[in-house]
Amino acid sequence: MGHKVVVFDISVVRALWETRVKKHKAWQKKEAERLEKSALEKIKEEWNFVAECRRRGVPQAQYCKNGFVDTSTRLLEKTERNPVAARQRVKDRDKASDPHVFELSGAQWKELPDSLKEQTHLKEWHIHSTLIQIIPTYIELFQAMRILDLPKNQIMCLPAEIGRLKNLKELNVSFNHLKSIPPELGDCENLERLDCSGNLDLTELPFELSNLKRVTFVDISANKFSSVPICVLRMCRLQWLDISSNNLSDLPQDIDRLEELQGFLLYKNKLTYLPQAMLNLRKLTLLVVSGDHLVELPTALCDASTPLKFVSLMDNPIAETQDSDETMESEQDRQHLDKEFMKAYIEDLKEREAVPSYTTKVSFSLQL
Numbered sequence: 599m600g601h602k603v604v605v606f607d608i609s610v611v612r613a614l615w616e617t618r619v620k621k622h623k624a625w626q627k628k629e630a631e632r633l634e635k636s637a638l639e640k641i642k643e644e645w646n647f648v649a650e651c652r653r654r655g656v657p658q659a660q661y662c663k664n665g666f667v668d669t670s671t672r673l674l675e676k677t678e679r680n681p682v683a684a685r686q687r688v689k690d691r692d693k694a695s696d697p698h699v700f701e702l703s704g705a706q707w708k709e710l711p712d713s714l715k716e717q718t719h720l721k722e723w724h725i726h727s728t729l730i731q732i733i734p735t736y737i738e739l740f741q742a743m744r745i746l747d748l749p750k751n752q753i754m755c756l757p758a759e760i761g762r763l764k765n766l767k768e769l770n771v772s773f774n775h776l777k778s779i780p781p782e783l784g785d786c787e788n789l790e791r792l793d794c795s796g797n798l799d800l801t802e803l804p805f806e807l808s809n810l811k812r813v814t815f816v817d818i819s820a821n822k823f824s825s826v827p828i829c830v831l832r833m834c835r836l837q838w839l840d841i842s843s844n845n846l847s848d849l850p851q852d853i854d855r856l857e858e859l860q861g862f863l864l865y866k867n868k869l870t871y872l873p874q875a876m877l878n879l880r881k882l883t884l885l886v887v888s889g890d891h892l893v894e895l896p897t898a899l900c901d902a903s904t905p906l907k908f909v910s911l912m913d914n915p916i917a918e919t920q921d922s923d924e925t926m927e928s929e930q931d932r933q934h935l936d937k938e939f940m941k942a943y944i945e946d947l948k949e950r951e952a953v954p955s956y957t958t959k960v961s962f963s964l965q966l
Contacts, residue, residue: 738762761785772796781806791815808832820933854878
């Protein structure tokens with residue numbers, strides 16, 4: 599008795615497979631078209647275009663029509679003849695050749711080069727987008743240091759020795775992995791700008807930072823602050839405070855201690871009201887809050903007689919219709935994108951040639 603052999607037409611299996619391949623390609627095409635038409639893609643395109651225009655020195659009036667970015671113009675092809683852009687390139691070249699400036703970037707760097715320890719004459723460090731986790735204690739040797747620009751690295755902590763940099767004016771440690779700020783930083787009496795944004799896990803600033811009486815700019819956005827730090831309220835010259843994307847549920851009743859405050863960013867918090875003390879901030883010209891939780895605010899904030907530009911953002915999450923297996927951005931990258939958008943938006947407000955003298959209240963939706 600012979601063996602039975604099952605015979606079937608392989609063309610049936612082939613046809614089934616080809617049908618599935620066609621359906622998958624059709625889905626891919628449809629998805630690509632959806633992304634191409636989405637508002638988020640358009641916003642990203644405009645951001646990139648605006649950033650490139652500004653890098654090349656193109657005035658906003660040339661690429662912005664009636665408040666909207668016009669990306670169809672061929673401005674970028676004419677920038678070689680633009681004197682502003684030429685000056686910017688000279689400035690960048692001079693910075694690169696400045697013997698007092700140290701620059702380092704790239705994921706190949708996991709620690710600072712040994713030779714850096716000997717270059718104590720340096721006045722500026724510009725280190726970004728590396729895998730460096732530690733700032734060495736020998737930083738105290740750099741007594742001429744003016745600028746520490748250390749964004750988008752993997753820094754876990756700052757050494758206490760940073761407090762011995764008496765001439766330090768700017769410290770940028772944004773988008774690292776800091777969980778605390780050393781209290782010794784309060785000894786840097788000449789500090790004017792402090793950026794600790796995007797570290798995600800910062801919950802407080804040490805009280806010792808109250809000694810920083812020359813600070814005019816503080817950015818602690820994209821962290822986990824539940825209240826405005828006491829030390830910030832004691833910075834008497836503070837003009838710009840960004841504490842957006844935190845866990846604030848209310849503002850302190852003595853927020854009006856910040857008499858010099860001009861820009862106050864509060865969006866993406868859990869605020870339900872704004873205190874009456876906000877009306878005492880006589881120099882405040884820009885206030886940005888999230889309107890989806892607010893139920894009460896002083897009506898005088900919208901008074902046309904004030905110089906305040908009040909911007910209310912309705913924050914909407916990304917639509918849940920996206921595929922679960924779609925590659926998502928990291929939390930830090932998303933916060934960085936959010937911050938870059940607001941930075942570009944505020945710069946646009948500042949650059950407009952005809953700013954109305956009355957209060958401007960703007961509400962719009964974002965998908966970030």
